[in-house]
Amino acid sequence: MSRDASEPRGPGRRPAGQDTRGAVLRAAREEFAEKGVDGASMRSIARRAGVDPGTVRHWFANREELVAASVIPRELNPAEQIRILSAPGLTGLGRRIAETVLGAWDEEGGPARFRILVAGLSSTDMHDVLAPILERSVIPTVSDLVPDPDPRRFVLVLNLLGGTLLMRHVFRIEPTASLPLEVLVATVGDAIQRALEDPL
Amino acid sequence: MSRDASEPRGPGRRPAGQDTRGAVLRAAREEFAEKGVDGASMRSIARRAGVDPGTVRHWFANREELVAASVIPRELNPAEQIRILSAPGLTGLGRRIAETVLGAWDEEGGPARFRILVAGLSSTDMHDVLAPILERSVIPTVSDLVPDPDPRRFVLVLNLLGGTLLMRHVFRIEPTASLPLEVLVATVGDAIQRALEDPL
Known part of the structure; x- marks a missing residue:
């Protein structure tokens, strides 16, 4: 996870320096596992990660990018x-x-x-x-x-x-x-x- | 579906002669597709097929048999x-x-x-x-x-x-x-x- 710390930080409610991108990815993986890829929304993933949807979009332009990052x-x-x-x-x-x-x-x-x-x-x-x-x-x-x-x-x-x-x-x-x-x-x-x- | 007509009929609420086994299989496939194999129960499949759980068990001894018949x-x-x-x-x-x-x-x-x-x-x-x-x-x-x-x-x-x-x-x-x-x-x-x- 240390590699993410050197990446640019995104906006959102999480304290500066936390691994926001990693938290979004973990939340996405949990959502996809529970609800399937179709059942999960950018909004529900943001909620689970404790960030606002704009933060998710800062790191992942769209659902396809988020899905790809979650599974690769x-x-x-x-x-x-x-x-x-x-x-x-x-x-x-x-x-x-x-x-x-x-x-x-x-x-x-x-x-x-x-x-x-x-x-x-x-x-x-x-x-x-x-x-x-x-x-x-x-x-x-x-x-x-x-x-x-x-x-x-x-x-x-x-x-x-x-x-x-x-x-x-x-x-x-x-x-x-x-x-x-x-x-x-x-x-x-x-x-x-x-x-x-x-x-x- | 005509091949099922020659198979022994099971008990249940459906009129005699209807393809009860086929109806159970169709209901099982729908349930599995919607809820996943873990989310579907013999009971929910029976309800969807319009039969009682005993009828499902008459045709398929257990969930494994029903799953196998649904996917093969x-x-x-x-x-x-x-x-x-x-x-x-x-x-x-x-x-x-x-x-x-x-x-x-x-x-x-x-x-x-x-x-x-x-x-x-x-x-x-x-x-x-x-x-x-x-x-x-x-x-x-x-x-x-x-x-x-x-x-x-x-x-x-x-x-x-x-x-x-x-x-x-x-x-x-x-x-x-x-x-x-x-x-x-x-x-x-x-x-x-x-x-x-x-x-x-």
Whole structure:
């Protein structure tokens, strides 16, 4: 939480220096978990965080931004992250992607965040949050490295990652649920690599 | 719905001959969609279906049975189904599994059912419904056909199927969301086959 202390402070009723942005995020996660993404409003989140709605809007321009910040672990910028992962080239890319994505959701609080993300299912918000990230930044960046960027390759890559998180954190089905993270990363990472490179 | 008419009728307030079991299932799906699997009770489902709780229990011994019947399409018996799919042997098994699983959820009402299934996420019920089917019947049956039934193979198979349903019906992320079913079946089916057979 110390990183938030160095960020600019927003307006609101909380004493100066407190981690207002973090408090809004925690309140948002609780609201989404209880009421679903559709059931939670900027206003109800503000109330829970003990700030006024303007403060929430100071940190998060709209609901989509707040949802994204609530469910994406470690406040990564996914577009930036995929550029970093892709920089060394195609060799080993599968494991690098698996380690980053699966590792992030394996952190403390990660499983709960993935469940919030999935709980947004009845809403179009979640699609609006994920689609730009995946369709407009992750896939094009990886496509540049793949000699034959057939869309079917990305079907397999994205579905493997999504399915692994679903089975591990939501359905908790073996053998995925309790496999050590490094075994899971190697297994899923190598399958991603084959999906990117192997003849179709 | 005509198939239900030939099933034994249960007690309750509904006129004889009506599709009581079907009405209970429809009420259960509505309740689960609105309140989540944890929020719905046998009693609230009975009330919505216009029957007494004893009638619900006549058809579904407990909540787990009702949840399973609500989310599994076409009222398949998964243990039986996997035996049928496995009978011709390992050749082509990946596509047969993909066609059955992805095809069933692609039917009318299938996406909504998958969303109900995923919405049960905060509950241990859904784990109790899925774990016995997958861990105790599907995996052992397929294991018998695979020369090297390493658990990592089933990590990939189950996660591919789960992830495909998640991306297609819940997050609706391209390219999975709108790929024709036969292309999806071939792509995911061949990846399943490789996961079952290729050297690890």
